[in-house]
Amino acid sequence: MKRPGNVITTYLGAFTLLLCLYSIRGDYCEVNHCFNGATCVTGLGDDPFICICADGFGGDTCNLTEIGPCSPNPCRNDGSCEVIAPTRRGDVFNEYVCKCQPGFEGVHCQINVNDCANQPCKNGGTCRDLDGDYACQCLSPYVGKQCQLRCISLLGMEGGAIVESQISASSVHYGILGLQRWGPELARLNNQGIVNAWTSASHDRNPWIEINMQKKMRLTGIITQGASRMGTAEYIKAFKVASSFDGNSYVTYKGDNQRRDKVFVGNTDNDSTKTNLFDPPIVAQYIRIIPVVCRRACTLRMELVGCELNVYSNTAGCSEPLGMKSRLVSDGQLSASSTFRTWGIDTFTWHPQFARLDKAGKTNAWSPAHNNRSEWIQVDLEKTKRLTGIITQGAKDFGVVQFVSVFKVAYSNDGELWSTVKDENTDNDKLFQGNIDNNTHKKNLFEPPFYARYIRVIPWEWHERITLRMELLGCDD
Numbered sequence: 001m002k003r004p005g006n007v008i009t010t011y012l013g014a015f016t017l018l019l020c021l022y023s024i025r026g027d028y029c030e031v032n033h034c035f036n037g038a039t040c041v042t043g044l045g046d047d048p049f050i051c052i053c054a055d056g057f058g059g060d061t062c063n064l065t066e067i068g069p070c071s072p073n074p075c076r077n078d079g080s081c082e083v084i085a086p087t088r089r090g091d092v093f094n095e096y097v098c099k100c101q102p103g104f105e106g107v108h109c110q111i112n113v114n115d116c117a118n119q120p121c122k123n124g125g126t127c128r129d130l131d132g133d134y135a136c137q138c139l140s141p142y143v144g145k146q147c148q149l150r151c152i153s154l155l156g157m158e159g160g161a162i163v164e165s166q167i168s169a170s171s172v173h174y175g176i177l178g179l180q181r182w183g184p185e186l187a188r189l190n191n192q193g194i195v196n197a198w199t200s201a202s203h204d205r206n207p208w209i210e211i212n213m214q215k216k217m218r219l220t221g222i223i224t225q226g227a228s229r230m231g232t233a234e235y236i237k238a239f240k241v242a243s244s245f246d247g248n249s250y251v252t253y254k255g256d257n258q259r260r261d262k263v264f265v266g267n268t269d270n271d272s273t274k275t276n277l278f279d280p281p282i283v284a285q286y287i288r289i290i291p292v293v294c295r296r297a298c299t300l301r302m303e304l305v306g307c308e309l310n311v312y313s314n315t316a317g318c319s320e321p322l323g324m325k326s327r328l329v330s331d332g333q334l335s336a337s338s339t340f341r342t343w344g345i346d347t348f349t350w351h352p353q354f355a356r357l358d359k360a361g362k363t364n365a366w367s368p369a370h371n372n373r374s375e376w377i378q379v380d381l382e383k384t385k386r387l388t389g390i391i392t393q394g395a396k397d398f399g400v401v402q403f404v405s406v407f408k409v410a411y412s413n414d415g416e417l418w419s420t421v422k423d424e425n426t427d428n429d430k431l432f433q434g435n436i437d438n439n440t441h442k443k444n445l446f447e448p449p450f451y452a453r454y455i456r457v458i459p460w461e462w463h464e465r466i467t468l469r470m471e472l473l474g475c476d477d
């Protein structure tokens, strides 16, 4: 992967705002007095109208061409232009130099570097090129930034690490006048004996067996096995899997097909084992096996395959940018309580989709319609990730420095029920110290880190207007 130098410069568009003083009255913008694609605005203070010029134009009515090597900006992809002392390189006369954002190169930053060129994803993972970064989609059971780790531990049904109290079921079959209890705690792979598996009660129309792993784990597969009762094979021929973070709300596993529940093919006899992989893996604390088709009775012995979520030993190992800047987080994943428009002009809308660290341009951050503590910006990471920190940054609106100086952070797994990050010592909502100017990156760590799919930043104090660019830090685990 090619990484450009670590100088990050933000190009705040050379923007000319000129006030015109004309002694005429009426709706002055009805006839557009502004040239070259400029926007005409009335109703601002005492001035009858003003022209907001497009890049590269100036003068009261934007009829003058601003001339200079950096105006209009010749650099593409948010690159910043710097005027330099004229130099001669071969036959080419240089007056400016473009400083490119990470992921772009070329004289005018016109080349999007292919961060996948060196095939960073191992073990069959698929690479996606981002702006200055890449993302690997791993094949199960591989995990990690580069799919370099194997997530294949046996979680302890057979070995006993999962204890009886962690296993429950919708019902239990009692055999031979109620003397044999085919309880869920027996559902262990290769369990021996006459009564050696879980069987649901024959009247149970919606049977399930559940394992509470006591903390969130990553599951990459399941091994199932039937059993024989009184000389006859009993097993689950087909089943579904559901999972939950809290033991209350469950989602049925759908695999890559988002429309239909995935039905796994189970066993065909009383003893052989069948392994199914979860691709993509399941991250959950509770896992339920839901028999769909059973032979004679729903009888099961099983093992779970997976690994601890926290394969990184410390926070430092889990502090990758989660994709605000690189655009791994797409525009559709960003939303906000409201958006501000400078002078009510659509072209100058401060969308939540602009809240990307180091974004350049005239409107290059999120700003809400009102400046009070009810406003928020939300990131939907689309799956649960481990969050370890946040970087925030302010911006300028037509030369006015604006930023969020104090903020809160809330998170959620369903987008409905929210928890606010608390201060470890006081147990009050944690107030994060934010920015002090229009451009510096301010980093805050989440201590302890948390797991969430949805994250909200709630501005608490600000300078001029609530204005925010940001990046989230964490990892897939």
Ligand SMILES: *[C@@H]1O[C@H](CO)[C@@H](O)[C@H](O)[C@H]1NC(C)=O
Pocket: 059, 060, 061, 063, 064
């Ligand atoms: C630009 O417009 C102003 C009046 O609005 C006029 O005086 C001036 O001559 C114009 N300049 C050019 C280059 O057209």
Ligand SMILES: *[C@@H]1O[C@H](CO)[C@@H](O)[C@H](O)[C@H]1NC(C)=O
Pocket: 228, 231, 232, 233, 269, 270, 271, 272
């Ligand atoms: C159960 O499986 C074992 C080993 O495959 C086989 O020998 C036995 O016949 C089977 N019993 C029944 C009842 O199917």
Ligand SMILES: *[C@@H]1O[C@H](CO)[C@@H](O)[C@H](O)[C@H]1NC(C)=O
Pocket: 370, 372, 373, 374
């Ligand atoms: C924030 O402003 C909006 C619009 O003026 C208002 O509806 C809302 O109640 C305000 N919230 C607070 C906490 O002041």
Ligand SMILES: *[C@@H]1O[C@H](CO)[C@@H](O)[C@H](O)[C@H]1NC(C)=O
Pocket: 401, 437, 438, 439, 440
């Ligand atoms: C805004 O940030 C830029 C880049 O760091 C800096 O050069 C400039 O002085 C800042 N503007 C103000 C008004 O602080």
